[in-house]
Amino acid sequence: EQAEKNGYDHFMLKEIFEQPKALEKTMTGRLNKEAKQVEFEELNWTHEQIKNWNKISIVACGTAYHAGLIGKHVIEELTRIPVEVEVASEFRYRNPIIDEKTLVIVVSQSGETADTLAALRQSQHLGAHVLAITNVVGSSIAREADEVILTMAGPEIAVASTKAYTTQVLSFYLLGIYLSEAKGTLNDEFKEQLVEAITAIPEKIEEILEHTKGIQWYGESIKDADSVFFLGRGADHAVSLEGSLKLKEISYIHSEAYAAGELKHGTLALIEEGTPVVALMTQEAVSEKMLGNIKEVKARGAQVLGIAVEGDMKIWDYVDETCFIPAAFSILTPLLTVIPLQLIAYYTSLALGNDVDKPRNLAKSVTVE
Ligand code: G6P
Secondary structure (H helix, E strand, C coil), rough: CCCCCCCCCCHHHHHHHHHHHHHHHHHCCCCCCCCCCECCCCCCCCHHHHCCEEEEEEEEHHHHHHHHHHHHHHHHHHHCCCCEEEEEHHHHCCCCCCCCCCEEEEECCCCCCHHHHHHHHHHHCCCCCEEEEEEECCHHHHHHHEEEEEECCCCCCCCCCHHHHHHHHHHHHHHHHHHHHCCCCCHHHHHHHHHHHHHHHHHHHHHHHHHHHHHHHHHCCCCCCCEEEEEEEEEHHHHHHHHHHHHHHHHHEEEEEEEEEHHHHHHHCCCCCCCEEEEEECCCCHHHHHHHHHHHHHHHCEEEHHHHHHCCCHHHHHHCCEEECCCCCHHHCCHHHHHHHHHHHHHHHHHCCCCCCCCCCCCCCCCCC
């Protein structure tokens, strides 16, 4: 096992550091850097077929569900096709409105999650076309879906999913660009810029991974907290749900992620002197609003770690600590902001002496209900 960890103390840390490579592999053959476009040999969809879908329904569990939440932002933004996202255990028992005009996308690292597999079968039964995004070739979900986008994360051992998540998220960017061709929703110039920006993501993750001291310090500093809150708006909120799940899974600290605009509808009552708050502020369109929310929690004594884009200094005066990510389009920041969040969870768990790779009560793959 030590050899498999390749010099890292834990599989989770190893897998966090493998993300730039995993993303590059997932782009290979799909992101044509010369032609600056996306190609999917595995999807033989005609433009007519794509135009026939009036809704996309993303169904998954756990971290894969969180990747789907980013997928909704991305696909709606790039294609204007309405997207709904639901956890598989709810979807399968609620008589979902799905038919031949729906593209269902099931997301699953293992390809074996019982609820997700049941949702796939039910969707096909209702006439929908099912695309799977999975990491395991030959898995039940890969076999039964109509098409498969294989994430190239390689084996993921740690129960807390990291590189599977980022490769799933990347798949949604690629899929969004691919679908936009049929929908005619992106102008060529923006599409080319986006493709180029996606190509640069692995390098930017490397940059984040080269400077983890501050994040390590922060992770250790919250180890005795009763609760940790994650705040963000838009795609930042979707990523913060994943950050909160990571922390919960391996540190056993209660944590919640809130859409920052919802603060005053409940969560604000829980903020006291010293409550740790991780505030993500990378979405340009709502950054002033987010700053307002940061001021609200600061005024109640929260200890705020702000995560912002390099050069965006306005956050500086209002937070206790700052973690800057390399500059990127707002739509792409989820692939970067999740890295410090994964590391916070890792270092908090480590400081508590927990079994980082095998947290209590949890399994890597949930193949029974
Ligand atoms: C379990 C794992 C999670 C994972 C979820 C869904 O809860 O511990 O890390 O996100 O199952 O698994 P899947 O293989 O379908 O992505």
